[in-house]
Amino acid sequence: MTKKTTYLIGILLTILLGTYFYISCCSTCGTSVKDETTNEVTPTPSETKPTSTSYPFSFNDGDYAYETNDNFNFNMSSSSILLPLSEKVEKGISGLKDYITTNTGKVLNITGYYKGDEANKSAYPNLGIARANAVKNYLVEKGIASSTLNISGKLNDDMVSGDDNVYLGPVTYSISGETADLAEELKALYDKVKDDPLVLNFNTGEASINLTTEQRQKIADISRYLDKVDGAKCSATGHTDSQGQRATNIRLGLERADFAKSYLISNGISDAKIVTSSKGPDVPIASNTTEEGRSQNRRTVVTLN
Structure with a gap:
């Protein structure tokens, strides 16, 4: 075997070994895996994106409850409500108004979420309170007395926005009685x-x-x-x-x-x-x-x- 032939065989072996290791270790990087039984395609970890969080418009006071996956939505670093609201949220607001109005002493507690890396451009201590305040004002416009609405803000760094930098429903609710020492x-x-x-x-x-x-x-x-x-x-x-x-x-x-x-x-x-x-x-x-x-x-x- 000549020296030239030995050299060419070495190059060929190097190519074959490289191809083998690529297929064994890296061929699924950035691709999808197809289940031949169900024909379902599952993205590999490099393609998977964090699922955006979504909090429902939901409250429960025993005799009265309402829940829809829709809610008030906000852009990142903003306390302005994205309108229009869904029909399901509007329906929930209408029922809430009737319940709060006919049950003296009941209040709705509104907690707005915010992340630590958001810019607070509002006049309130944090963006969570500003978002809760925006929801409160919307409910007041719908006829719910402001005296029956409490607002607060809560840091929630677990929130994940969508691709359009929108937080879905970063607001939660509960119904309670007004505090005795108000x-x-x-x-x-x-x-x-x-x-x-x-x-x-x-x-x-x-x-x-x-x-x-x-x-x-x-x-x-x-x-x-x-x-x-x-x-x-x-x-x-x-x-x-x-x-x-x-x-x-x-x-x-x-x-x-x-x-x-x-x-x-x-x-x-x-x-x-x-x-x-x-x-x-x-x-x-x-x-x-x-x-x-x-x-x-x-x-x-x-x-x-």
Whole structure:
């Protein structure tokens, strides 16, 4: 056997061995496996995608229960409900309204889910509360009293969105009786807000809002009180520094108060429950002789009436 022949045989053996190991170990990578008995095709692990989670529109209070796999849906990092809702959800809302209305003392607890990696663009402490609040407002529009609705948020990193970045029903529900100490809770909430109101500061000539975690919680507290107490209102009062004409500052203060009102409305607080006014430069809380003092005076104060 010549040297050239030996070389060619070696190349051939290398090709044959490589083909054998590829077929044995890798031929199913990224492919599907067909069951010859049932003709069903099962994707291999490389093709399998996590199944998107889906939570039902469901509640059970013993004598009354309802469940449908449909629910309120939301885009990732959003608290805006995706409309329209399914007919099954609308039917459930109608029945829920009748049940809550005719059974005094019953409340619906709405828990919104959120993931830790979602961006919270709402005015609430977390996106779960913001989603629950959006559902609450939708139910109020359908005639269910806001005083019979409780909202909360819960971190749920097990949620999986669909291919379109939509979370299916990241909201759960339960029906219960109202807590016996609700009156005391609301009194404590009122005192808390009055003693330490929400203060929004503005740059010179600007009306923009960037909330801290503490401010978001204050908005949640104000919203809960307004929901639970008939006739309750909050006030947004604009203030300015002493620079410029007083008449101009009175107008600027009102613009800031109206801006804060619009922001609260966009986050689910009723227009009818917010009263705006301006005190311009008349009630400073710091010296207007320094920039630091003037920046503190440029503010809108939101509190309960």
